[in-house]
Amino acid sequence: MIVRTLEQAEQSSRRVVTETWESTRMLLKDDNMGFSFHITTIYANTETHIWYQNHLESVYCISGEGEIETLADGKIYPITPGTLYILDKHDEHQLRGGATEMKLACVFNPPLNGKEVHDASGVYPLEAEKIS
Numbered sequence: 001m002i003v004r005t006l007e008q009a010e011q012s013s014r015r016v017v018t019e020t021w022e023s024t025r026m027l028l029k030d031d032n033m034g035f036s037f038h039i040t041t042i043y044a045n046t047e048t049h050i051w052y053q054n055h056l057e058s059v060y061c062i063s064g065e066g067e068i069e070t071l072a073d074g075k076i077y078p079i080t081p082g083t084l085y086i087l088d089k090h091d092e093h094q095l096r097g098g099a100t101e102m103k104l105a106c107v108f109n110p111p112l113n114g115k116e117v118h119d120a121s122g123v124y125p126l127e128a129e130k131i132s
């Protein structure tokens with residue numbers, strides 16, 4: 001069995017920080033579970049263009065508020081605590097942090113290696129560098 005705490009993981013290279021979000025990757029490909037699990041913070045009043053062409057992702061909102069817009073149809077969905085959104089069609093989207101930062105629990109299939117950040121198209125590469 002594997003046991004990790006968010007507090008420990010945040011103090012290690014599992015914490016990846018960008019301009020609009022940060023994410024602590026608590027469970028990764030190396031753990032051989034077939035998925036990865038992350039606790040992500042979307043900073044308040046931000047917008048991030050995301051398009052996981054190589055991954056499926058489910059996202060559960062623990063706290064805070066924001067919204068997601070799916071670009072294919074222009075639909076906007078509010079995100080509040082208790083909301084789960086499921087990107088089952090590799091949906092290209094804009095993720096917006098609201099007045100308060102959002103804490104999200106995220107699951108990726110296939111699992112991330114550890115160091116992924118979005119490229120100019122909002123994509124994560126299929127194989128990124130592992131955390132050290």
Ligand code: 9YT
Pocket residue numbers: 021023024038039040050057059095104106116
């Ligand atoms: C919700 C979302 O996709 N945010 C971007 C970061 C991502 N959750 C990650 O890499 O952990």
